[in-house]
Amino acid sequence: MITNGDPVKSISQPEILVAEGLRKSYGPRKALKELTFSLKAGRILGFLGPNGAGKTTSIRILTTMMEPEAGHFVIDGIGSEYPEQIRNRIGVLPEGLGFPKQMTGLEYLLYYGQLYGRTAREASQKAHSLLEGVGLQQRAKSLIGSYSRGMKQRLGIARALINDPVVVFLDEPTLGLDPRGQQELLELVLRIARERNAAVVLSTHLLSEIENICDDVLILDLGQIVARGSVSQVIGRVQKNIILKSVLRIHVPPLSVTKAREVLETMPNILRISQIGELEGSLRLELMASDDGDMAVAYEINNKILSALLRAKIPILRFEVEGGRLQDIFMHLTEDVIQ
Amino acid sequence: MSNLQNIQDVSLPKVQAADSVLPTWKLVLKRELTDLWIGGRAFTLLLIYSTLLGIISYTYAFTPNLSLVSAQEAVFEMLKNATSFSIFIGLIIGADSISGERDRSTLESLLLTPVNRRHIIVAKLLAGISPWPAAYLIAIPFLYVLAQGNAVLGPAMLWGALTGTTLVLGYTGLGMLVSFWSSTNKISYFVSLSIYALLLVPVELSGDGVDITAEILQWINPVSAVNYFLSKHLLYHRTLGEYWPWLVSSVLLAVMTVALLLNFAGSRLRLEPGLRRKIRAALRKVAGLTALFGLFAVSLTISPAYAVQSDQPQGDELKISIDTKFKQVKMGEVVKFNTDIINRGVQTSSPFIVALNVVNLQERGEVVDLEEWSPQRTQYIEALAPDESINLDWIVTTGLHGEYIVYIVLIPEPESAEDTTFPVDSSSLYLTVTPSARLNPGGVLPFVLGVPFLLLAITFVVYRRRRQQIDVGDPL
Numbered sequence: 001m002i003t004n005g006d007p008v009k010s011i012s013q014p015e016i017l018v019a020e021g022l023r024k025s026y027g028p029r030k031a032l033k034e035l036t037f038s039l040k041a042g043r044i045l046g047f048l049g050p051n052g053a054g055k056t057t058s059i060r061i062l063t064t065m066m067e068p069e070a071g072h073f074v075i076d077g078i079g080s081e082y083p084e085q086i087r088n089r090i091g092v093l094p095e096g097l098g099f100p101k102q103m104t105g106l107e108y109l110l111y112y113g114q115l116y117g118r119t120a121r122e123a124s125q126k127a128h129s130l131l132e133g134v135g136l137q138q139r140a141k142s143l144i145g146s147y148s149r150g151m152k153q154r155l156g157i158a159r160a161l162i163n164d165p166v167v168v169f170l171d172e173p174t175l176g177l178d179p180r181g182q183q184e185l186l187e188l189v190l191r192i193a194r195e196r197n198a199a200v201v202l203s204t205h206l207l208s209e210i211e212n213i214c215d216d217v218l219i220l221d222l223g224q225i226v227a228r229g230s231v232s233q234v235i236g237r238v239q240k241n242i243i244l245k246s247v248l249r250i251h252v253p254p255l256s257v258t259k260a261r262e263v264l265e266t267m268p269n270i271l272r273i274s275q276i277g278e279l280e281g282s283l284r285l286e287l288m289a290s291d292d293g294d295m296a297v298a299y300e301i302n303n304k305i306l307s308a309l310l311r312a313k314i315p316i317l318r319f320e321v322e323g324g325r326l327q328d329i330f331m332h333l334t335e336d337v338i339q
Numbered sequence: 340m341s342n343l344q345n346i347q348d349v350s351l352p353k354v355q356a357a358d359s360v361l362p363t364w365k366l367v368l369k370r371e372l373t374d375l376w377i378g379g380r381a382f383t384l385l386l387i388y389s390t391l392l393g394i395i396s397y398t399y400a401f402t403p404n405l406s407l408v409s410a411q412e413a414v415f416e417m418l419k420n421a422t423s424f425s426i427f428i429g430l431i432i433g434a435d436s437i438s439g440e441r442d443r444s445t446l447e448s449l450l451l452t453p454v455n456r457r458h459i460i461v462a463k464l465l466a467g468i469s470p471w472p473a474a475y476l477i478a479i480p481f482l483y484v485l486a487q488g489n490a491v492l493g494p495a496m497l498w499g500a501l502t503g504t505t506l507v508l509g510y511t512g513l514g515m516l517v518s519f520w521s522s523t524n525k526i527s528y529f530v531s532l533s534i535y536a537l538l539l540v541p542v543e544l545s546g547d548g549v550d551i552t553a554e555i556l557q558w559i560n561p562v563s564a565v566n567y568f569l570s571k572h573l574l575y576h577r578t579l580g581e582y583w584p585w586l587v588s589s590v591l592l593a594v595m596t597v598a599l600l601l602n603f604a605g606s607r608l609r610l611e612p613g614l615r616r617k618i619r620a621a622l623r624k625v626a627g628l629t630a631l632f633g634l635f636a637v638s639l640t641i642s643p644a645y646a647v648q649s650d651q652p653q654g655d656e657l658k659i660s661i662d663t664k665f666k667q668v669k670m671g672e673v674v675k676f677n678t679d680i681i682n683r684g685v686q687t688s689s690p691f692i693v694a695l696n697v698v699n700l701q702e703r704g705e706v707v708d709l710e711e712w713s714p715q716r717t718q719y720i721e722a723l724a725p726d727e728s729i730n731l732d733w734i735v736t737t738g739l740h741g742e743y744i745v746y747i748v749l750i751p752e753p754e755s756a757e758d759t760t761f762p763v764d765s766s767s768l769y770l771t772v773t774p775s776a777r778l779n780p781g782g783v784l785p786f787v788l789g790v791p792f793l794l795l796a797i798t799f800v801v802y803r804r805r806r807q808q809i810d811v812g813d814p815l
Contacts, residue, residue, distance in 0.1 A: 063451060065610050087453040094451075098444030102378045104809050114366050115452040119359055142810040159448065 016041040016199045017062070017167050022071035024057050024223075031057045033224040035071065039199045039216065041166065044189065046210040046231070047203040048330055049220035055203045056095055058220070059169050062201070063092045076166045088116065091160030091198075093153070095171040101145030105136055105155050108144060109162055116163040123162075130158035134188060150181035157188060167199045168192055174206050182206060186213055207327040219330060246287035246298060248305065251318035254280040263312045269301050281317065364458035367449075371466030375432065377805055381470045382798040384428045388421075388474055389794050392481045393787035395420055399485065400783040409773035410489035412667065415573050417485050418499045419566055421478035422506060425471050426562065427535060429507045432467040433514020434531035435524060437604075438612065442524040447610055457605035460515070464600060467511040468504075475503060477794070480786045487782075491573055498572060502565045505589045509561060510535075512596030519604045522612045538562050561589035575665055575769050576700075576742060656684035657691070657723075657763050659749045665769035672772075674735045678747050678765060680720065681728035689760075691751045693718045695733055697770075700742040707743070712736060735770075743770040 015038045022035040032054045039045050049055050060066040062073055064083035073080045076089045099108065106127055113123025131137045134154040139147065147155065153173055160168055170189060174182040186206075190213045193200045204210055210217075217234050219227040227234045252260050260283065264273055269288045276282035287301060306319055322328055375381045399413050440446035449459065479496065486492035514531045521527035538560050557563045568585035571577040663676040682688045695716045697707040709716045713735045720729060735745060745768040751760040 060610070065447065065450060084453045084455075087451060090451075092448075092451050094444075094447045096444050097448060100374060100445060102374060111366065111370055112448070112452065114361060115363055115449075115454050117360055117453075120361070139810070141808070 014041060015039065017073070017075050017201070019058075019062065019073040020071055022058065022061055022068045022073065024054075024061060024066070024068050031223050032061070032068070033222075035220075035223075035225065037218055037225065037228055039167070039201065041199050042193055042197040043215040044193045044200040044202055044210075044213055046214035046217040047201050047220070048205075048207065048210075048217060052222075053220040054223040055220055056171060057223075059092075059094075059171050059201065059203060063087075063090055063094075063169055088163060089166050091163060091165030091168040093156045093160045093168075093170045093173050095175070095203075097152075097156045099144045099147075099152055099155065101143060103144055104141045105131060105144055105147070105158075106140040108155065109158055112159050112162045126162060127158075130161055131155075133161075134158045135184075150177050150185070153177065153181075153185060154188065157185070157192075161192065161196070164196070165198060167201065169201045169203075171203045172205070173202070174204055186210070189213060207330055211327075246301070247322035248285040248287065248302060249276060249318070249320040249322055250283045250285065250305075250309070250316065251279075252281050252283070252309075252314055252316060256314045257281055257283070259312060260309060260314050263308050263314065264305065267305060267308060270305070284322075362458075363454040364462045367454065367459055367462035368465050371462055372469060375466055375469065377801065379798075379802075380432070381428075381473075382794070382801070384431070385470060385473055385477065386791060386794050386798070388424050388428065389477045389791045391424060392417065392421060392478060393791060396481050396485060396783050397787045409667075409771075410485060410487045411491045411574050411771075412773065413485040414482055414489070414491050414495045415570060417478065417481055418495055418569060418573075421474065421481075422499065422503045422565070423539070423562065425474040425503060425507050426510045428470050428474065429467055429511035430514040430531050430535055431528070432470070433464075433511040433516075434518050434521075434527045436463045436467060436515050437518040437608070438521045438524040438527040439518070441610070441612060450608070450610060456608040457601055459608060460600050460605045464508075464512060464515060464597070467515065468507050471503065471507040475500060477790055480790055484783050484786050495569075495573055498569060502569065502586065502589060505586075505593045506561060506565060509589060509592035509596050512593065512600050515600055516596060516604060519600075519608070520612065558585060559588055561592045564588045574667060574771060577769075656682065657688055657749055657751065658683055659693070659747060659763055659765045661747060661765040661768055663768050664766070665771070667771040667773065668737055669773050670737055670740045672737055674737060674745075674770065675732065676735075676745075676768060677730055677732045679728055679730055680723070680749060682723035682725055685725055687725065688723045689751050689754065690722050691720050691749055693720060693731060694748045694750065695735070696746055696748060697735070698744045698746075700744060737770070737772045740772045743772065744768070745770050 017039040019038070020036050022032055023030070024032040035054070035058055037045075047055055047058070057066065061068045062075070064080070064086050068080075075086050078085045078089065080086065103111070106124075109127035109130060110120070110123050113126050114120060118126060128137070128140070131140045134157055136151060136154055136158070139151065144152065144155065157170070157173065160170070173189070174185055177185060189200055189202060192198055202210060202214065211231060214231055216229065217227065217231050218225060219234070250260070257280070261273060264270055264283070264285065270285055271288055272286040274284050274286075276284045285305070287298075302321060306316070309316060395417060399416075437446065440449070450456075478499070482492060482495055482499070486495070513534065514527075517530045517534070518524075518527045521530060539562065557567060564585045564587075568582050571582045571585075572579070657680065659678055659680045661676060661678050666674055666676075668674055678693070680693065695709070695713055697709060697712055699707050713733065715734065718731055720731075723729065733747070747765040749763045749765075751762075753760050
């Protein structure tokens with residue numbers, strides 16, 4: 001089970017990455033507008049946003065692959081005017097990273113280890129250690145061309161760690177991986193932050209998963225920040241507005257749907273009951289909005305509905321307030337773009 | 340999985356690695372060489388190359404008409420083809436060097452390291468020219484067998500190595516520059532191959548004529564200029580002192596591309612290709628045009644064509660010119676050429692005698708018997724009015740094989756037995772007469788078959804060794 005680390009411990013960490021007013025345009029299109037944020041050592045920042053929001057541009061700027069039009073950033077005390085020194089302190093897994101097919105995983109890491117100024121012996125030690133760390137030690141001498149996508153991503157992460165970075169940037173590391181591969185990779189990301197005390201900037205679309213491992217979250221939309229803070233802060237800040245719209249999602253066994261509907265239709269405050277998509281046993285309940293915006297009233301209505309279903313001995317497979325998850329926050333904050 | 344931090348607990352690898360930090364350019368070079376050679380691209384290209392050279396040698400040996408060419412000419416042609424294909428190999432590798440890595444998404448991880456970008460460029464350039472020494476070594480057996488013991492082999496090998504290195508360096512660098520600017524690898528290949536094709540055209544167009552524009556074009560094109568120099572040096576024994584300007588364009592190309600790569604591409608190598616801003620594009624266009632104009636202007640001042648023009652006799656009165664500068668024929672063949680005589684004076688000239696002469700360059704002191712060479716070795720001309728000209732045809736039947744100078748002397752008739760006149764001479768026609776000898780097909784065949792097979796064997800050994808180094812079990 002992936003869980004967040006100790007937030008109290010993280011608060012005492014120094015800020016390892018500070019970005020101020022980063023701007024970038026591609027012709028007339030403003031890809032990034034005044035990006036300002038900071039990140040502490042040992043914390044994982046979920047870098048979120050719909051396609052074209054400016055995530056990859058931000059990462060390319062922060063990894064010195066692209067120059068911003070304006071703004072400045074500091075990594076481990078080194079200003080963005082010293083890109084070569086910054087490169088020594090960061091590890092990056094770029095989106096869609098390519099690998100030389102004719103090299104083995106060990107040769108690949110050995111090569112990059114030496115490029116970072118290690119001796120061949122040191123690089124070899126490090127490469128073996130990292131291959132073991134990412135679970136590739138058995139395939140160390142196999143050609144990378146024979147690796148699965150998940151193995152390549154893990155090798156890419158090992159390559160990003162070859163220089164013991166203080167900040168690790170992972171751009172869509174789970175893209176194209178099966179659920180097990182995604183889970184393993186996210187566990188690896190969590191270990192990087194917790195065991196190495198490295199700050200991790202994680203750009204991904206796996207909202208439900210990163211909710212469990214990210215300490216902080218930054219949501220970008222059309223090149224600007226629409227939400228920033230710890231996961232709980234961001235959810236809390238936006239949640240109220242969404243919850244007051246009052247939508248519940250309930251999953252019951254398909255055979256109990258009719259009975260559940262009968263129970264729910266007798267209850268006040270429920271405006272509409274519908275099925276969620278094609279999913280049998282799933283019900284979406286639209287409730288009457290609270291007039292005075294009182295959260296306590298909204299929570300009480302939810303509890304009453306749940307109690308009524310339980311009294312009717314209807315098995316509840318899932319009971320969810322829409323807006324309570326990071327995914328809902330993301331959809332809410334970026335709905336203009338999505339629409 | 341183990342703790343990622345506990346690297347000290349991991350046992351040492353079996354390989355005893357040297358405990359020193361290697362310069363980054365060496366590391367990148369090693370990596371590039373591995374990719375090129377172990378990856379198989381270099382071996383594949385060299386295999387095609389050796390097969391091509393074999394086919395050319397075989398054609399020379401077994402085609403009746405071609406087999407009559409002299410050893411010098413066969414060696415020259417082989418050198419030309421070897422260099423030409425080596426340039427192609429360099430250009431292809433150069434064209435893939437940066438845009439290819441962009442397309443394969445492997446460039447970013449290299450750029451993310453603190454390695455100096457210039458070191459990356461240097462390493463890629465050195466790797467790009469690495470097939471050239473191998474290609475040259477492959478060509479040597481073919482040169483040897485075509486030379487048939489002729490002394491041309493030594494100079495051919497020396498000048499082939501020097502000019503080939505310059506050209507391969509220049510064109511590999513050019514390919515890299517194209518690759519640096521190209522947005523995709525396809526564009527890079529297309530542009531590079533177009534340049535290659537374009538630069539081959541003037542080689543075929545230019546002949547022995549004295550047209551200045553053609554000669555300047557030939558001089559500007561590094562490949563054709565080098566070929567011209569080699570033909571002069573290897574076939575007609577002309578010296579470097581006489582023909583060094585023909586090497587200038589190839590040296591310029593090499594120097595300019597390397598300088599641009601190191602100073603321009605080296606500091607600007609990044610993930611995004613090409614020209615980032617319109618203004619930069621415009622500036623570069625202006626710079627390019629200026630460079631081209633400069634090159635053209637320089638060519639006008641130092642090109643041999645210019646030299647030929649300025650070397651023309653500036654006499655005020657009778658002038659004689661010959662329409663052919665050099666010719667290579669087989670023994671017994673007939674050579675035809677003509678001369679123009681013009682009176683540039685303000686007065687009508689006296690009648691004059693025009694005499695043909697042939698000098699043997701190889702057999703010093705041995706007199707050429709003109710009766711055997713030309714039935715019309717002396718022609719008598721009446722007086723020419725001011726600006727009047729006359730055209731004379733000459734026919735020479737070649738006697739023995741060797742190197743000869745043919746020239747015409749115009750002698751104004753003296754007015755009296757006690758008078759004297761000053762003869763005027765034409766430029767010379769360098770005549771190479773080759774023997775009608777056949778190549779030895781039996782001598783060529785072992786090389787034709789042996790070299791590609793040897794290369795295949797080396798490739799096989801390299802791949803076998805590589806397979807022993809890696810796990811080759813089931814992919815997953």
